[in-house]
Amino acid sequence: MLGKKLTQRLRVGIVGCGAIGEGLALFIDSQLSDKINLCALADKDQQRAVKLQRKLRSVLSVVEVEELIKKVDLVVETASIEAARFILERALLYKKDMLILSAGALIENFPLLAQAEKAKINIYVPSGAISGIDGLGALSLGSIRKVSLITSKPPRGLIGADYLKRKKINLTNLKKEKVVFKGSVKEAVRYFPKNVNVAAILVLASSSQNVEVCIKANPNLKRNTHCIIVEAKEAKLSVTVENTPSKLNPRTSSLAILSVQYFFRKMFSNFKVGS
Ligand SMILES: NC(=O)c1ccc[n+]([C@@H]2O[C@H](COP(=O)([O-])OP(=O)(O)OC[C@H]3O[C@@H](n4cnc5c(N)ncnc54)[C@H](O)[C@@H]3O)[C@@H](O)[C@H]2O)c1
Structure with missing residues (x-):
């Protein structure tokens, strides 16, 4: 079209x-x-x-x-x-x-x-909710070695995820940053379906399943933050996006x-x- x-x-x-x-x-x-x-x-x-x-x-x-x-x-x-x-x-x-x-x-x-x-x-x-997809897409025609995504959210953005219940991770009254998940995109999609569209987009744009995902809860954050690092033969890309929540749904970024x-x-x- x-x-x-x-x-x-x-x-x-x-x-x-x-x-x-x-x-x-x-x-x-x-x-x-x-x-x-x-x-x-x-x-x-x-x-x-x-x-x-x-x-x-x-x-x-x-x-x-x-x-x-x-x-x-x-x-x-x-x-x-x-x-x-x-x-x-x-x-x-x-x-x-x-x-x-x-x-x-x-x-x-x-x-x-x-x-x-x-x-x-x-x-x-x-x-x-992210940026840098143009660069990542271009690099997919070159030689990408590794794509990593670190997503940090205020605890309220993660509370309720099945994975946390299963692993008995309690984020109420969290005082400092805590890594709640590290693993592949497939696992992240299964355990955090509402939080991993960004990771999925990285897989689709890079044509690579080899995307490492780390999800952190951080009580000092006001904004959901995505840090994307792409290591390729042709370039290294680091993109950090700090998103403002939308008025209609605080879990969704205005971006x-x-x-x-x-x-x-x-x-x-x-x-x-x-x-
Ligand atoms: N790609 C990204 O970067 C990105 C960013 C933010 C949100 N999202 C995703 O986009 C989607 C929409 O986000 P939103 O903030 O507008 O959500 P929202 O909760 O504000 O609205 C979703 C609407 O869809 C309806 N709905 C849910 N399941 C349905 C179904 N099976 N059939 C028909 N209607 C259904 C709900 O009743 C609700 O009105 C979500 O899946 C969200 O995870 C993607």
Whole structure:
């Protein structure tokens, strides 16, 4: 779809009407409605979709996820890993392009990615809550030796994760920084599904499973911080992103919302900066 001249408005549907879904819907509605026909919303909590529908000028319907997939050219997932798994499968069936925010779902399912390629279905993954994906992507054509991600969060951003319960890690009243997890991306996705989209994006951008993940709880932090280190023959890259939580959902960074909005802005711009 990117790069192709679209002769009519692109039909887009959003699954998941929380912080990112709402931020994107409002952006399309106010800035891109001449290019995009935002025609459907879906949410497992239908009231959230109806609430968002009322804030928009676009005339659109609130439907079940499967119906939404059938109606649109591009399905946008801003919901959960579980929703992304369902969308991946059904969008393939109905031959629809998709944009996935819950990138962890893609890591579990490389065969589906191969099927999509065969069927010429586009899957877009915005850079979300991190930066440096352009450099990492470029280096994937060179020789990457190692990719590491250190994610540090205030304890409240991690409390409730199954892994912590299983390992009996208690973060209440934590006084200093504590490493809660070190391991592979696959394990991180399994144990921290709400916290590891960033790690998944690194795997997808670098085309390497060899991404080391370290998750830390730090009671002195106000912002979620991601430190990405890429060691390659051609360059060493260190990127630190300190994210401000979004107003609608403190677990989601404002940058993730802007990144999806920017993805659509770039799609329809004739002047594209950055690889
Ligand atoms: N790629 C990134 O960098 C990045 C950054 C932030 C968030 N995320 C991911 O994006 C997704 C959306 O984030 P958010 O902050 O907007 O979340 P949110 O909790 O604010 O909103 C999610 C919405 O999706 C709905 N939903 C959940 N599961 C669903 C399902 N199976 N079917 C239909 N609707 C469903 C919920 O009811 C809710 O309204 C999450 O999975 C989150 O982990 C990715």
